[in-house]
Amino acid sequence: MTDLTGKTVAIIATDFFEEAELVTPRDALRDSGAEVRVYSTGTDPIQAVEGDTTPTQKVDVDGTLDDLDVSAVDAVVVPGGTVNADRIRVEERARAIAREALDAGKPLAVICHGPWLLVSAGLVEGRRLTSYHSLADDVRNAGGTWVDEEVVVDGTLITSRDPDDLPAFVKALEDALA
Numbered sequence: 025m026t027d028l029t030g031k032t033v034a035i036i037a038t039d040f041f042e043e044a045e046l047v048t049p050r051d052a053l054r055d056s057g058a059e060v061r062v063y064s065t066g067t068d069p070i071q072a073v074e075g076d077t078t079p080t081q082k083v084d085v086d087g088t089l090d091d092l093d094v095s096a097v098d099a100v101v102v103p104g105g106t107v108n109a110d111r112i113r114v115e116e117r118a119r120a121i122a123r124e125a126l127d128a129g130k131p132l133a134v135i136c137h138g139p140w141l142l143v144s145a146g147l148v149e150g151r152r153l154t155s156y157h158s159l160a161d162d163v164r165n166a167g168g169t170w171v172d173e174e175v176v177v178d179g180t181l182i183t184s185r186d187p188d189d190l191p192a193f194v195k196a197l198e199d200a201l202a
Contacts, residue, residue: 026198029057033201034092035101036063036118038111043072043080044187045103045135052194058201061086061097065115076106089117094124099201104136104156104186112141119145126180131200133182135193139163142181152176153183 033053037046050060062085064070069082094100100121102112112118122145125132134142139155140162142148149167154176163170175184175192182200184193 026056026202028053028198028201031058031098031201032096033058033060033099033101033197034063034094034097034121035060035103036089036092036112036121037070037083037103037105038065038108038115039071040073040076040105040107040111041070041083041103042076042105042108042136042187043074044190045105045138046072046083046101048187048190049101049103049133049194049197053198053201056198058098063087063089063092065089065111073105073107089115089121092117092121094121094128094130097130099131099133099197100125101197102132102134102138102141104138106137109137109140112138113144122147129180131180131182131197133193133197133200135184135189136186139183142166142168147181151181152178153181154185155183156186 064085072080143166152169160170174189
């Protein structure tokens with residue numbers, strides 16, 4: 025286990041995020057000693073789903089997207105879930121957070137449908153990444169190179185395809201933070 029004591033990670037999500045894609049990295053990073061905070065569009069707990077359709081637990085949030093100071097965190101994580109990803113991609117503050125993280129050279133870890141945020145933020149052109157397979161055309165049309173791999177690291181951008189890739193996704197994020 026990587027010791028991440030002293031590291032701070034922000035997770036940004038809205039309702040209907042894919043449960044495993046938020047909970048697994050959150051818990052693994054916390055177990056490694058990192059402080060992990062969840063930010064959303066509001067302050068109410070956000071609804072998790074499994075397989076995009078089955079509601080599971082609600083997750084407490086620590087603040088709104090406007091409360092997140094990217095300069096005060098070491099990394100940003102964006103879980104998927106089709107509805108979550110479609111909602112967060114239209115939030116200007118979420119797009120700005122993604123840009124700020126990459127501009128500052130901080131790890132930005134994005135999984136499943138989460139790369140829609142990258143497309144909407146104008147962060148895909150010239151990059152190599154992966155996502156849920158149905159986003160391949162979106163990535164290519166935005167000027168990126170889409171590949172079918174469990175985890176892709178392009179500079180400080182870390183991407184994965186789906187919940188099956190979570191072990192590799194979390195390891196790549198831990199490695200980037202170490």
